[in-house]
Amino acid sequence: MKSVSFSILFFVFLFNFNAQSNVTLSGYVKDTANGEMVNGCNISADGVKFSTQANSYGFYSITLPAGKYVFKFSYNGYDTKNLTLDLKETKNLNIELTQTAAISTGSAKVTKKKDNAVEKVDMSVNNLSIGQIKKIPALFGEVDIVRSIQLLPGVTTVGEGASGFNVRGGNIDQNLILLDEAPVFNSSHLFGFFSVFNPDAVKDVKLIKGGIPAIYGGRLSSVLDVRMKDGNNKKFEVNGGIGLIFSRLSIEGPIKKNKASFVFAIRRSYVDALVKPFVQKNPDLKEAIFYFYDLTGKVNYNINKNNKVFISSYIGRDVFGAPGAKFDWGNTTLTGRWNHIFNKKLFLNTTLYYSNFSYGLGFKNNSASFDWNSTIRNTSLKTDFSYFINTKNTLNFGVVSTYYIFKPGNATSKDNGVSVNFSLPEKFSLETAIYAENEQKLLKKLTIRYGARFSNFEYIGKGTEYILEDNPIPGQPKVIKERKKYNKGEVIKTYNNLEPRFSANYLFSKNASIKLGYNRMAQYLHLISNTAASVPLDVWTPSTNNIKPQLADQIALGYFKNFGKTMDYETSIEGFYKEMGNQIDYIDGADLLLNTELETQLLKGKGRAFGLELYLKKNVGKLNGWVSYTLSKSERKVVGINQNSWYANRFDRRHNLNIIATYSISDRLSVSGNFVFASGTPITLPSTKYSVGGLQNVPQNPNDKRNNVRIPDYHRLDFSATLKGKKKPRWEGEWVFSIYNAYARKNAFSIYATPNFKNNNTPTIVRYSVIGTVVPAISYNFKFK
Amino acid sequence: MFNSIKYFSLTLIISTLFLLSSCERAIDFDLGSAESQLVVDAFLNNTSDSQFIFISKSIPYLDKNGPSGYEVDSIIVVDQTTLKPYRFKKLRHGTYFYVPNNDSLTLGHQFYLAVFDKAKTYVSSSKMGRVGTIDSLIYERESPNNPKNLNFNAEFIGKDPVGVGDLVWIREYKNDTLVKDFNVAYDNAFTPNDDRNGDGELYIVPLRTFRGYTFGDKITIEIYSISPECYYYLKQIDVQLNNTAGLFAQPVANLNGNVFDANNSKNKILGFFNVGASIKKSGIVK
Helix, strand or coil: CHHHHHHHHHHHHHHHHCCCCEEEEEEEEEECCCCCECCCCEEEECCCCEEEECCCCCEEEEEEECEEEEEEEECCCECCEEEEEEECCCEECCEEECECHHHHCCCCCCCCCCCCCCCCCCCCEEEEEHHHHHHCCCHHHCCCHHHHHCCCCCEECCCCCCCCCEECCCCHHHEEEEECCEECCCCEECCCCEECCCHHHEEEEEEECCCCCCCCCCCCCEEEEEEECCCCCCCCEEEEEECCCEEEEEEEEEEECCCEEEEEEEEEECHHHHHHHHCCCCHHHHCCEEEEEEEEEEEEEEEECCEEEEEEEEEEEEEEEECCEEEEEEEEEEEEEEEEECCCCEEEEEEEEEEEEEEEEEEECCCEEEEEEEEEEEEEEEEEEEEECCCCEEEEEEEEEEEEEEEEEEEEEEECCEEEECCCCCEEEEEEEEEEEEEEECCCCEEEEEEEEEEEEEEECCEEEEEECCCCCCCCCCCEEEEEEECCCCEEEEEEEEEEEEEEEEEEECCEEEEEEEEEEEECEEEECCCCCCCCCCEEEECCCCCCCEEEEEEEEEEEEEECCCCCEEEEEEEEEEEEEEEEEECCCCCCCCCCCHHHHEEEEEEEEEEEEEEEEECCCCEEEEEEEEEEEEEEEECCCHHHCCEECCCCCCEEEEEEEEEECCCCEEEEEEEEEECCCEECCCCEEEEECCEEEEEECCCCCCCCEECCCEEEEEEEEEEECCCCCCEEEEEEEEEECCCCCCCCCEEEEECCCCCCCCCEEEEEECCCCCEEEEEEEEEEC | CHHHHHHHHHHHHHHHHHCCCCEEEEECCCCCCCCCCEEEEEEEECCCCCEEEEEEECEECCCCCCCEECCCCEEEEEECCCCCEEEEEEEECCEEEECCCCCCCCCCCEEEEEEEECCEEEEEEEECCCCCCCCEEEEEECCCCCCCCCCEEEEEECECCCCCCCEEEEEEEECCEECCCCEEEECCECCCCCCCCCCCCECCCCCCEEEEECCCCEEEEEEEECCHHHHHHHHHHHHHHCCCCCCCCCCCCCCCCCEEECCEEEEEEEEEEEEECEEEEEEECC
């Protein structure tokens, strides 16, 4: 460790050396209206000759020879700002950008705004501003971040209502979902209909699918980086919405003008109250409760020019109940951040976070009860440096360490006062990583980013190491040869992985580039789930001596081009190939819950995915939106499944087309529509049956093929219209009317074989649709300032 | 427990999705080729009741008929300890029986099965384990506070034997018909359990509870001992038979039986052979 820090320092020193005669312009990029930091803003001087990007905390620094320049500050959703400066000496300058009118107010004004995707070295990245997300027609009119990113190229889902999302053929546990840097282990409310992010508290959303920078690690397939608002530091503002499923309210404002601000947002669903009159007749449902809520809050304080602190937190929970039974789950996160500017070129972010996901399940009758809960908890400290070395080099490096506590199941059965404990032992682990990555302008037209992340994972005691027999009988649980007990803090198993990362961008012209990205990722946490879609009961487990870390190598190649009179069309075409090792699968009929010997139920396999993604986006003008098309394939090969040969993953979809369009009719009225088409996912169906042990209709699949048939294709059309109220000095209101699934297609979530459908006692093939009709909705949003 | 979870999940899903008008509809679907396979169904017990073994062939999944019996040359079960052969006789096409005459199968012994079918012989073995006790059956209203809800829950009070390795199949017969939802217990727990919590105690909730009874229904609870292989086999059946749609569905997978071709142990056939001890208790819901 010591030697690594030393080499980083040396590296820094080396680069510092040749930057003597230059001057530096540095500072923060902020939003004019509310003082929010604008993360990732592109800064260039004299065209593309000198360019840099603000980091994810809004800080930028550009070093160049003294002289007169036209600086250009541009970012998606903001008017580009041109600034002529005669730079004779190093200077600190905070920049304020104004949101592009078309997005912030929906007006028909056509603005000149060029997106900078072509110039950035980042590839396979989709940024969505909350303004864009709000334009997409939504289920029940409720804006939702995870449902919105499912409309991007390379992103799919198992089906309507399934929790999470799949990126480039990866499993849902392979997405690193960050809310202000704290990982969120389950991003769903109401199973998967809504996500945990309150759009009123979110600033921006970035999805990284490939060429993943070294700052990120721990998951194979993607990073969904959700940043919360800092809170308006200029004036108070109240935002809210009343919808059919839930209502929202958020308050933000300065605590001390331009010095400290806060944002606090709350959501609560009232499906239970609304549904009550309809379920009076059914005693089970009458006594049923189901609701969710979440609270999101953030405070920030500018101590001085060089120091800022932020504290943010999220608490959310879903609660379901039926007579004699209860089920609840939710996440809690707490993030503390300190941003420090050492000098014009060196920026530090230190984050301390805590994140927790837990669920509880209980049954009870008059005399006895059974209660069960499970938790994954982690605490992490990370330090990231951005070093803007010179005009050609920007170095990011840092270190992160995370301590995990897994409680796979605490279960107690109580019977007339006698209680029996079935709890599984806790598991502990420590994950540490260091990384360094340099973005270098190698030639005028060629920028590369290269680096690596070195990750270390320790599975530590108190715990038991299960040593398994070498040659398991296929289909049977593995046999435990030996159980070795370890004391608290003793290392049971260690893994190390070097994860190289590389990206390159070659600019053909100002408006066209070709990009290449490679990343190796290691993942030490695994979500244990063998159901069609992940459910909140699924348990996270660390890597152990038997569960090896998942590894992925991905290579992506893309062509990016902007065109149109004002460069208002942005296009990209990307191809990717990904290989994944140590993928977890399960023996048939595996026991995954409350099983001390879980490791005996697991199988190991490999995965591969490849595809082509086309993306056409129009950012500005009366009509804007995007079209995305993905052609892809995701497969898996596991000894013990499908006669040991490759088979399609449950979430494999060959074609995926999304068309999203918004048209501003007037300053007050805009309409949106989207169309989604996705090939049916594969599932397994039996072709024969037999009886055994007095049980009839046992399904059999004679050729033992997994995922042997495909469910019908999915397609759907949605519309929405937003009507803004008349302008009042302090009140802005808008009505959102939406129609989801406009032509009422009964899209299949799955099809299955059942021996007894609706008491017909006849084997039947059944199509199950989660949403089988048109879902109209109306909601009202307001802003008070 | 898994039954309870499933029941609960279903309730949850129904409630949640009520608003979203989720719908299930029978559809026509071509399930492809349907190769017929031999099935040996041999669950024997230590009672003095007639013992049956069923031989059949699997049939297309959507076939409305029951399984078609299949005739073999002969079937024999041998007690490894006493070497006593139990020769099963043909009752009708595919059904073979043995009537114990003060020679019921013995607890703790290992038994071998051989099925002779033309040139082929299919073999298996099973050891009879212990069962606990059933002392009483009790019934209670599902929602005592809701006079309109006339459903009863039933439960049995019984104990797991002291000591490890007592795996049982808890079979429920409602009005003399086997209920396809069932519980299996691994030493009074749901899964193998390092600390053997619950061993030798009263069978726990929800292993011992049953739903969906009304006044006057007959309930019979049988506890039947099973081998570890049988335990996993039944868990698989449970998943496969009670798999519905929705988020909680698990992949359709073939069961892993314990009857195989004597000349090629890799060539498994469908079905299972288990010899277990059995105890039963019946009552009328009141």
